[in-house]
Every structure is written in C-alpha cells, then in structure tokens.
Amino acid sequence: MTSADLSFQEKHLRLLEAELIRPDGAEHAAYVIFGVTRIHRDPFTTGPRIRVSVKDILPVELDEIISSDHQHISWRTDRFVSLLAQAEREGFQVGIAHSHPQGPKHFSPQDDRNEAELSRLAQNRNGEKAIMPSLLFCGDGTVLGRIWTTPNEAIPLATIRTVSSNWRFIHRKEISEDDEPAFARQSLALGAAFNRTVRELRIGVVGAGGTGSPLIQQLGRMGAGCLAIFDPDIVETSNLNRLYGATYEDAAVGRKKVEVAKREIERMGLGTQVVTFESWIGAEECRDALRSLDLIFGCTDDHEGRGLLNRLAYYYLIPVIDVGLALRVSERHGETLLEADGRVTVLEPGASCLICRRVVNPAIAAEEALKRTDPPEYHRRKAEAYVRGERNPAPAVVSFTTSVATMAVEEMIQRLQQFRGTTGNVANRVRKFTHLEDFRPGASPERCRVCANFRIHGAGDVEPFLGRVG
Template sequence: MRMLKLYEKHYDALKHHLFPGDGLESIAFVLCGNTFSGNRKVFTSHKVKCIPHEKCNLRAEDRIDWDVSLIQDLIEEAEVKGLSLFKIHSHPGGYNDFSEVDNISDNSFFPTLNAEIDQGIEHGSIVMTPDGMLVGRIVIGSTDYQRIDVFQVVGNVIHIQSDNGVCVDLREEYLRNSQAFGRGTQSLLQKMKVAVIGCSGTGSPTIEQLYRLGVGELVIVDFDTIERKNLNRILHSKVELIGTNKAYAIKEALDSTGLPTKITIHTVDITESELVISDLSTCDLVFGCTDSVLSRDLLTAISSFYLIPYIDMGVKLSADGQGGIKSIYGVINYISPGDSLLERGQYTQEDLRAEGLFKDDPDEYKGQLDKGYISNVNVESPAVISVNVNISSFAVLDMLERIHPYRDDGPERVKRVFVSLSDLDITINSKFDSDKYLMDNRGRGNVYPLLYMPNLSRCEEAT
C-alpha cells in the first residue's frame, strides 16, 4: 500500500494556490520524506513550492506548461537529502483522474528527473480537484506508474481519503459503533494502523478500546513483564501470567476474542530499537501511555519526522499518606507534527538528563542522586484502575474527534485537556508554541542516523 501524507498547512497552501479562481490549471511541487514497513510505503510532505502563475509558459483549462529551471533548487535538494519530488497540479473542471495530456507531460518530465536524481528514489504525480480531493501515482523507474492508495491530511483533524473510496464490509460486531459514528468512520478505523506505547495503567484500557472499536491494525510496545502489583489495573492480567511480557499477554487475550484486528507486538524498549521505530513510522496515529520521558521525547520526534499525530496521556494521584486523597487528575496532550511536550512543560531537560543517566550509567546516577545533583526517576505513584480507564477514554475519544469531529467547538481549539477528578473540572488549552527544530524536520522521513539521534542502536527482539 502506498500512502501520501500532507501536513495540514501544506495542504491548505496547495489548495489555495492551485485554485486562484480563474478556471486555469496551476502547479506546485512537494518535497517528501519517505519510510516503509511491512506492506506500507509512506511519503510525507516536507516542503512545498508553488510555481507563480505568471512564470508558467502556458496555463489553460486542460493543460499547463512550465520551465524545469523553476524547480532546480528542489531537484538539487532532493538529490542531496534523498527526498522524493511530487508534482501536483489542478483540474479546475473537476476531472478526477489523469488526462492524456497529463500522461504526455509526466512521460516527459519524470525520465528527465530520474536522470538528474539517480538514487532509485520514487517520485510522484498528483491531481487535485476543486473539492480538495486527490488522485495520484508513484513513478517507478521512468514511466511505470502505480496508484497511490491512501491520502492523509494531518493536523488538528486527520482527513483520510482512499483512492477507491469503497467502505469495507461492516461486521455485525461493529454495528453499534457505526450507529454512533457512521459507516464511513467505521470503515476508516478498519483501515487504520495505530500504535500504543506502554501496556500498563492507561495503556491496557486504551488497547482494549481500540480493539473493540475495530481498528484494523494495532502495534503494541512494552518491554516489561507482569508483576503482582500490576494485577489491580492491567486488563487481562492474572496471577498465572506473572513474569509474562505485558504486550504478549494482552495480544494472547485479544486474539482469543476472535475480532479481525491484526496485532503486532514489540517486547523491547522503544528507545533502543530501530525496528520498532520503523514499524511506528508507518502508523496513522500513536498513543503514548508511558511515564518514561525519554520515550515521550522520542515519540514527539517520530510525530514530526513522519507526520503522525501523537496522543500522550498521564495520570497523577496524590495521596496524603493517611488514607486520604489530595488530588486526582489526568492530562491528555494532542501532538501534531511540530508540537513538543517539552515546550508544553510536561517534562524538562533535567528530567531527560536524569533518566538518560539512570539507563546508561546507574552507578553515576546513584552518586549524583545521593549528592542531590539529579532528580529521582524511579519513584512509584499510586495507581487505580478507575482513574486510568477514565483518562484513557478521554484520549480515545479525542482520536475519534480528529477523524470524525463531534464536539461543538471542533478539534482546533483542543490541544491539551486537563481533567481534575477530585474537583470535577475540565480545562482545555488551545495555544502552545511549536518547536523550531521539530518544525524544520516535519515530514523529513527516514534519515541517517535515524531521527538524527546517533544513540539509537539496533536491538535484538522477540515478537
């Protein structure tokens, strides 16, 4: 399956440029990163260049001509960085396929492009119609074309468009879901690949909900094993499974249910496995259900490099030590490409340094901890299943809002939800600063070293 992901602002800029209102074709180009895993090949928009209308050689209702010199800078950047180049032009009349004129144009342009960029990199051609719908093809070699199966526009809302537009068969198990969100949304869920990082307090109920909502493919990541202390909150855990990997135990339980969701598990630390990151890179959405600040920081980078929405959640229950409760609250952050949990104050650089030292040099960590130079990262907090399930439900409902908006105010104004269960109060935040580094690498796709992080190393894993 071939997929093109467009960052929301890139898509908006393209649509604005391609349809100036004069009824004539317009053209733009998009530099794209790329990644692949399993049967998925994903291209991600990194940079857009709109060709000024007045610089085109010809603009007509059914054709457009331009000088290749106008995109020489993009060609050079694509060659240096290993990026794909997508040509995208408009069909003002609404014809939603490639015309014979388009075929002639592509058969002339792409052999020339491949002669300049001799790296075996795939490029593409896209048509946009006035309603914003897309049809596209990948160029294999010089003139061998393969259709793009899925288009996504990623931002505050996740728009998913399949090339065939056909809804999958609705199973009886999902009838009640479709009665609430519609057959189209149910069909989208059954085509989505969603990852959950962490299978404990908030992770296991998140996995359970996604499975029963009918998500097509789940990727579950957790290196830890079930302990007796986990039995109060991890769904499907039981005494005889103590010592069993959490992800493995949940997969076994859900597979026995008989629903069609494909479940892939990774039983290693996400910060130590290129294979896991490769699998996550082709996901449609990622849930972070982990306390590890290193993992959360890595997921933020993955979100930007691969244009993957990331929903992070956390729970805090403060007890007074005498059987009373000071506060109970949860936080759900929606991270779109370029957003940062660090910028939102969810953790600090000192937290990252402390956890990194704890993992890499435990003796040095203990020495600095004893001297008060570093914070304690190995502190357990109270955990209650009722609280975890509540916050998990908020997070999953936020995902549904992004693919099928149902809230009165829409998804644009909801970047973070703070849920105080002790005060029965919900606070919504809508404006946060983005991270410049992440913005610059938005849609960059695969790079070397992976995510520009030299410390990421290969790790043998059992799945």
C-alpha cells in the first residue's frame, strides 16, 4: 500500500495560515505548487511512498470566488487549468488548500466531490501520472492533507512537517503516548513529545567512520525509530581507536563498517530499525533510501559525497547536518602543537550551502568522481599532474571525533525542541578545541545555483537526479 507525506518550508506554512484563516471567519482557498518524490521501495516499510513538497502558494483571488461564507467556498477553476499547462512544461504538480475556520476538522462530502473532479481534470489534461494534493486548515490549528492519485482514490498524508529554522510536525500518524522507561530521564530533560518525535524520525547517517560512529551510538541511545546507515568501507586496524564497538576481529576479517554499526545498535535492544547500504551514496540503489529520510547527518570526508548531500537538502527539503573535523600537527619554535577544528553545518532552504561556505570544492569533487568512475583516466591525469594525489593519512583522536558528533546531535535537538530558545539555531559552527572557542563563520555573498536558487527548493524528482550532469 502506498503511503504519503508532505514537507513545508516554515515560511510557506505561515503564508498559508495567514491566507486561509482570516479574521472574517469565512472559508478561503489557495493553489499550491508541489514538487513530487516517487519512492518505489521505502527502506523501512518496503512499500511505495509519495512525498510532496511545497514550492509556491498562489491565493485564490477575490474576483475568482463565486461565493464564500463560514461553511463553504466556491471559485472558478480557469486558473487551475492554466497552472496545469505550466505544470506539464516545468515538471511540478498543482494542488489546492482551503480552510474550515469553524469546523469540521475533516474533509466534507462536498470537498470529496469537488476534489475528485479537480483530480479528473488534472489527469485528463496532464495524463494518468498527474496527482492532486489537497490540504485542509482548521480554525484550531489542525492541518490535514491527502493526495488524489486518481479521481476515485485519495491517500491520506501520514505526516506533515516543516523544515527551515525549527522542525515541527503539524500532523503525524498515531503513535503511543506512553514514555518508554529507557528514555524516562531524557523525557525529564527534553519532554515526552521530543521522545515521540525522535521515535518517528527517519534518520540517515552517511559515513560510519570517526564522526559517524559516535553519532550513530548517540542516536540509538536517544531512541531513534528508523536509522539508515551508508558506508562502503571495511573496518581496518587503524580505525579501531575511534569506531565504537569495532574489534580486532572485525578488522581481521574486513567486516563492513555498516555491519558493525548495525550490530551495536541492535545489541542495545531499544527498538531502532536499522537498514544499511554498502555503496557510495550516489549509487542508484541508495536513492530511494536517501529520498525517504527526514534528516541526514553527513559524516563523509569526500567533496563529491558532500556535494551530493548539499543538493539533496534543497531539492528534497531534507535537512542535512554536515560534520567535519580537521586535526593538524605542526612545529612552532621547536614545539609540536596540535590544532583541532570541528565544524557542524546545517543545510536547508534559508541557510547557505557547503559551496558558499567553501567546504566543498567542485574541482576536487570532479576529480573524486573521475577516480571512482574511470580509475585509469584518473591515474593518467595524476601522472601528468592534472589532478591532485592522495593525501597522507589524517590524524584522528576519539575524543575529538566524539565531540564533533555531539555538536551535530545538539543541533538536531535544538531544532526539534529549542532548548537554547527559539532564536538559538546555529547554521554553521566551528569549534576551535585548542583555543576553547566556538566561531560562526559566514558564507560567500555571491548568488549560488543551489542555496540561492529558489526554483529548485522542494523540486523533488528531476532529470538528471539532483540536476547533476555526469
């Protein structure tokens, strides 16, 4: 059975609330432009899933309304037809939102009839793949939704959530109100609602190495309900100083890092469902899983992988918390010094991306892609000094990798629970361990084709994937 959910940017939610719930108490309506994600196999349910993301909102104007009061609204649909033509050209879907300011808190039989007819109109115009999402805003703050896949079938939205700034669940599937004893102390600090939210979240961790390993451990201990772990590498002896749960035996047999991570989470017995992927995240077999997630932690150190997650955050409205750690040993005045810098960057619409923050270098990412897809050509260019050679092994200390992982988890907690207050979000933080200071570096003011290109925010599926050529 197909499931469905929806993501808003917080600004779009506020705009719809202001447009649909007005002081006059009458019903109002708007057209909503959606990006669509069609997931063939959800990694946790194994079934298909449709995710829609709000791209734009176009209020139904007064001259389009035929009649409206506190119990009904009727309007001409000429603009709906013209929007369908634009949708076919540009690859989006058109839906509607309307209000019940004084109830009922459900779609009415008249809503059913009107929306089924709009769905029929959409499919007659744009073909059987056209869908017609519908949202209902009620006077008490309730928000409901469904997706008409045919004029005879509408899939209810199991979850409606916001991203950008604070992450909220406006509507969610029914989950137990009981607080599990294992998380009772966490509930005392962050509240039972936080525990329920974390239990419902679908969280991805890309990279199960130095920073990914302690991060995965913390997510499991916090009660994460669904966890997807991506890493193609095996455990090596040099990893054992920082991979939680990894043993000499794991290194001796070349066990996959994702296998160790899954084993350690399941040993906790706290109910986390874990799925693992032993491929580079750009591989086609990872796409459904990545697009199914609500939040991703990026713990990879390659520019190509970071560049892919960078785009994913904006195209699919899936926040990415990117983690980085740099340890450098230098000689000064005959003294050996260690410099340790940890970075946590949150990627989502409204925040600058990793390219603008000069974390991802597109030229290096292209070289990494060449090495992965065409090793002979890479080595030929390396011999001719057209590409950079491999770096020396980087220093690694478990206390620093764990500290940076903790910084990333703290940013997740802030956006779900606002423990620092409603203005306490930090989009980019660098901790100078040596100097006992945190900094908030800015970003390039130049317009970017990713974070400043509003046309791609919430676009969902496009060809080629994430608009990446090659």
